[in-house]
Amino acid sequence: MSRKAADTLVRWAVALVATCAGACFSPSIAQELTIGTRSEMTLDPHHFWSTPNRAYNVQLYGTLVRLDERLQAQPMLAESWKLVDDTTWEFKIDAHARFHNSQPVTADDVVASFERARDLPNAAASYRGAIDGIKELGAVNPQTVRFLTKRPDPALLHQVAQVAIIPREIARTALQSDFISGKAAIGAGPYKFVEFQAGNRLVLTRNEDFAGEKGRWARVTFRTITDDAARVAALIGGDVDLIDLVPPSFIARLKSEQRTVVHMGTSDRTMYLIPDVGRDQSPFIRDVGGQPLSKNPLKDLRVRRAISLAIDRETLVQKVMEGAGQPANQTVAPGVLGYAEALPALRLDLAEAKRLLAEAGYPEGFQLTIHCTNDRYINDSRICQSIGQMLSRLGIKMDVQALPRAVLFPRITNHEGERISLALLAFGSGTTGDAGGILNNTIHTWDRQRGFGAWNVGHYSNPELDAAIESAAATLDASERGKRQAKAVAVAMEDLAVIPLFHSNVVVTSKKGLHYRIYADESTIADAATMP
Amino acid sequence: MGVFLLRRLFQAVVTLTIVSLLVFIGVFAIGNPIYVLVDPSAPPHVVEQTVKNLGLDLPLYQQYTRFIQAALHGDFGTSYVHAQPSLRLIAGRFPATLELVVAGLALAMAVGFPLGLIAGHWPKRRFSRAISTISIIGISVPTFWIALMLIIGFSLELGVLPTGGRGATRSFLGVETSLLTLDGLAHVLLPAMTLSFFPMSLIIRLTRAGIREHGKMDYVRFAHAMGLSPMRILLQYMLRNILIPIVTILGIVFGTLVAFAVVTESIFSWPGMGKLIIDSIKVSDRPVIVAYILFVVTMFLVINLVVDLLSAALDPRIRLAGD
Numbered sequence: 001m002s003r004k005a006a007d008t009l010v011r012w013a014v015a016l017v018a019t020c021a022g023a024c025f026s027p028s029i030a031q032e033l034t035i036g037t038r039s040e041m042t043l044d045p046h047h048f049w050s051t052p053n054r055a056y057n058v059q060l061y062g063t064l065v066r067l068d069e070r071l072q073a074q075p076m077l078a079e080s081w082k083l084v085d086d087t088t089w090e091f092k093i094d095a096h097a098r099f100h101n102s103q104p105v106t107a108d109d110v111v112a113s114f115e116r117a118r119d120l121p122n123a124a125a126s127y128r129g130a131i132d133g134i135k136e137l138g139a140v141n142p143q144t145v146r147f148l149t150k151r152p153d154p155a156l157l158h159q160v161a162q163v164a165i166i167p168r169e170i171a172r173t174a175l176q177s178d179f180i181s182g183k184a185a186i187g188a189g190p191y192k193f194v195e196f197q198a199g200n201r202l203v204l205t206r207n208e209d210f211a212g213e214k215g216r217w218a219r220v221t222f223r224t225i226t227d228d229a230a231r232v233a234a235l236i237g238g239d240v241d242l243i244d245l246v247p248p249s250f251i252a253r254l255k256s257e258q259r260t261v262v263h264m265g266t267s268d269r270t271m272y273l274i275p276d277v278g279r280d281q282s283p284f285i286r287d288v289g290g291q292p293l294s295k296n297p298l299k300d301l302r303v304r305r306a307i308s309l310a311i312d313r314e315t316l317v318q319k320v321m322e323g324a325g326q327p328a329n330q331t332v333a334p335g336v337l338g339y340a341e342a343l344p345a346l347r348l349d350l351a352e353a354k355r356l357l358a359e360a361g362y363p364e365g366f367q368l369t370i371h372c373t374n375d376r377y378i379n380d381s382r383i384c385q386s387i388g389q390m391l392s393r394l395g396i397k398m399d400v401q402a403l404p405r406a407v408l409f410p411r412i413t414n415h416e417g418e419r420i421s422l423a424l425l426a427f428g429s430g431t432t433g434d435a436g437g438i439l440n441n442t443i444h445t446w447d448r449q450r451g452f453g454a455w456n457v458g459h460y461s462n463p464e465l466d467a468a469i470e471s472a473a474a475t476l477d478a479s480e481r482g483k484r485q486a487k488a489v490a491v492a493m494e495d496l497a498v499i500p501l502f503h504s505n506v507v508v509t510s511k512k513g514l515h516y517r518i519y520a521d522e523s524t525i526a527d528a529a530t531m532p
Numbered sequence: 533m534g535v536f537l538l539r540r541l542f543q544a545v546v547t548l549t550i551v552s553l554l555v556f557i558g559v560f561a562i563g564n565p566i567y568v569l570v571d572p573s574a575p576p577h578v579v580e581q582t583v584k585n586l587g588l589d590l591p592l593y594q595q596y597t598r599f600i601q602a603a604l605h606g607d608f609g610t611s612y613v614h615a616q617p618s619l620r621l622i623a624g625r626f627p628a629t630l631e632l633v634v635a636g637l638a639l640a641m642a643v644g645f646p647l648g649l650i651a652g653h654w655p656k657r658r659f660s661r662a663i664s665t666i667s668i669i670g671i672s673v674p675t676f677w678i679a680l681m682l683i684i685g686f687s688l689e690l691g692v693l694p695t696g697g698r699g700a701t702r703s704f705l706g707v708e709t710s711l712l713t714l715d716g717l718a719h720v721l722l723p724a725m726t727l728s729f730f731p732m733s734l735i736i737r738l739t740r741a742g743i744r745e746h747g748k749m750d751y752v753r754f755a756h757a758m759g760l761s762p763m764r765i766l767l768q769y770m771l772r773n774i775l776i777p778i779v780t781i782l783g784i785v786f787g788t789l790v791a792f793a794v795v796t797e798s799i800f801s802w803p804g805m806g807k808l809i810i811d812s813i814k815v816s817d818r819p820v821i822v823a824y825i826l827f828v829v830t831m832f833l834v835i836n837l838v839v840d841l842l843s844a845a846l847d848p849r850i851r852l853a854g855d
Contacts, residue, residue, distance in 0.1 A: 042613065042614065042615060044615045047615040048569070048612075048613060048615070049570075049571050049574070050571060051571075121585070122585065122586070122610055122615075123582070123615075124565070124566065124569045124570070124582060124586065124612035124613070125569045125570050125571060125574075125582075125612070126574075126578060126582055128578050128581075129570065129571060129573070129574025129575060129578040129579070130571070130573075130574070132574075132575045132578060176615045176616055177616070179615075180616065197698070197803060198614075198621075198624060198625065198803060199625060199628075199801075199803025199804070199807055199808065200697055200698050200801070200803040201697070223697055223801070224801065224803075225696060225697075225801040226798065226801070226807070226810075226811055227798045227799055227801065229680075229799075230683075230695065230696055230798070230799050230800065230801055233683055233687065233688065233695045233696075234695045234696055234697075234801075236688060237683075237687045237688050237691070237694070237695040238691070239687075239694050239695045239696070239697070375814065404562070404563065405567065405568055406562050406563030406564060406565060406567060406568045406816045407562070407563035408563075409563075409564075409567035409568070410563060410564040410566075410567050413567065413576070427572065430573075431571075431573040437573055441572075441573065448576065448577075451575045451576065451577065454575065454576045455572065
């Protein structure tokens with residue numbers, strides 16, 4: 001629907017609100033929480049790997065290890081773990097852990113669950129991608145599971161955190177329909193399955209026998225409301241207590257609304273521009289006359305610096321993202337292990353940018369096409385258009401191409417193909433809990449054999465940096481790894497392998513009277529909502 | 533009659549084959565769905581393996597042949613997102629959409645018919661002119677705007693009706709329906725009102741036009757001359773003639789509403805087929821898109837057949853091709 005109609009909706013709603021009474025979160029119904037979410041749960045926990053599903057899985061099924069708000073590993077069904085050697089990990093299962101059918105959680109159940117996650121046929125977003133670092137696993141005794149990794153892998157905990165644990169009989173024999181009917185929706189999490197109406201709602205109830213910290217709410221209902229304005233209307237109308245993934249355009253209104261409270265926090269995701277620096281001739285760059293250029297301007301660090309200096313990150317955050325963001329000087333989010341503290345802020349300096357561009361040999365500028373998605377990140381095509389305008393001020397004739405991700409992503413990730421000259425992308429640190437995911441996937445040279453650089457679509461290649469990244473990736477000690485990653489990040493940013501824009505925010509809104517702890521990977525967790 | 537039905541069956545098969553081909557080509561052109569579904573951190577070799585497993589790397593004609601072979605066995609593919617056979621998924625959501633459309637059409641008929649009769653019988657009155665104007669508005673105004681205004685008015689301002697979702701259901705003849713519970717009715721009222729505006733306006737205009745047209749005909753004048761009361765003429769003699777074009781239109785409108793209640797379902801988060809197809813298109817869930825289009829085409833073919841049979845029953849002058 002049009003943005004204007006949606007704005008009008010909220011404007012009218014604001015105008016009609018008088019007090020909080022009646023629509024506030026009241027203690028009389030304190031035990032029940034209704035959440036309006038954008039994504040529905042896939043009840044089969046090993047079929048579709050995505051962040052929303054992981055959030056649902058950890059609440060209903062439980063995992064050996066769970067990720068907290070800062071995406072650090074915490075014990076859940078496993079009470080402890082240790083490194084036997086560089087590539088062998090042992091997890092000790094909590095002796096009190098029980099499934100919802102009172103069966104104890106044993107190592108066999110864990111092994112069966114992981115094997116199912118790895119081998120489930122016809123899974124389009126297979127969990128095999130989530131646990132790729134695991135070579136094999138086995139039960140040492142009923143309480144202990146051993147994991148062997150392909151190489152020393154500090155991110156094993158994050159991989160283990162992706163897989164839901166279900167009873168072994170269900171793992172071996174259940175059909176999809178069993179999960180949807182709820183018959184097989186048995187896990188060991190803090191909440192139990194009650195009811196699922198496809199496309200409408202998922203109802204969970206507190207698991208009183210949960211071994212760890214019990215769930216805060218007696219009953220949680222997840223209502224699926226995919227339309228953003230409808231979700232906001234549901235909150236204002238009092239039909240739900242909390243909504244996630246609030247688009248920035250609603251923030252100002254929701255803040256001024258008496259009945260609601262906006263909760264914001266930094267996410268682990270950073271938006272950035274990726275330039276083609278690998279080729280001598282780039283397909284989407286021409287000179288001012290429209291003729292192909294003899295050499296690729298983006299290979300010159302001065303041109304990349306000029307582009308970075310021409311971008312007004314403050315305006316991007318304040319006007320395009322309506323304040324839901326933070327200007328970035330690197331693609332790792334602050335607070336994440338491997339964040340390079342000493343890097344200076346990236347400022348706006350159009351005069352200096354023009355000077356650099358002229359010095360590099362392009363006083364007249366050139367023609368450049370920027371590619372981005374229009375349906376993947378919040379405001380992605382608007383950000384792209386703003387970047388286009390900002391770079392036009394620099395003297396570069398910009399062409400903005402906003403495409404659906406189903407069309408753009410296969411094109412750019414085909415490393416043998418045309419790819420792009422300049423593109424807008426985002427990446428997060430959620431899968432490793434540190435800068436490793438970003439370094440391995442977006443900065444390291446593309447290496448199909450060894451699985452590096454899948455998203456390094458600009459083909460930036462710095463062999464010394466590659467060695468540093470690989471050494472960091474194999475460092476099991478956290479603080480040493482953080483230091484090495486921070487050094488690598490600093491080198492990559494100084495070389496402008498990618499041009500950072502801003503860190504996104506997670507925006508959640510609730511009724512007045514509720515407090516919500518933001519999770520950096522945008523997980524919607526019922527227990528993160530509390531009454532102060 | 534037998535020949536007629538056989539011919540229709542043959543035409544149906546041809547139509548479905550052509551449509552399936554068109555849809556396949558169209559869906560192929562949107563792009564590779566894997567990159568929409570797969571988490572960006574998935575290693576490339578896993579992505580490639582998944583592409584192979586799902587047969588997405590095969591050329592178009594091979595994918596199409598595979599699809600046809602499976603379809604002839606009743607297998608229309610498994611949804612990438614929901615892990616269910618796509619036809620079963622759609623059939624599972626169909627009752628909710630049907631419920632909504634039936635409620636909407638019932639409302640449209642209950643309100644539109646009487647209004648249309650009034651407007652047709654007393655065309656010069658101010659009330660009738662008002663009805664005509666409203667019917668024009670009803671046809672022109674976009675659904676989503678009506679939906680939003682209703683939400684603002686009834687849910688946010690008056691707070692008497694919920695903003696969306698489907699209410700509690702009760703089983704009736706083996707099917708779960710929310711029309712039999714108070715909570716269900718509260719939830720279905722606003723979406724049904726939204727859906728009903730367009731057909732209501734159509735019915736008003738058609739009824740009014742029908743009365744105006746038939747009112748001038750000889751049989752009506754003759755009945756007048758014989759001294760029959762206007763009400764009796766209207767209800768006993770004119771109604772049946774007026775109904776024929778309305779029945780035809782309503783059949784098509786019914787099909788359109790079922791297929792395209794998309795906007796209403798999205799805004800009200802009504803868990804029906806329309807919302808399913810929109811969500812599936814957004815994530816490129818190809819099997820569901822293809823199965824949905826074929827389902828809808830089949831539905832239209834059946835509706836057209838029923839409408840033709842009904843028209844023949846109502847109007848003895850109509851002969852079905854093949855009689």
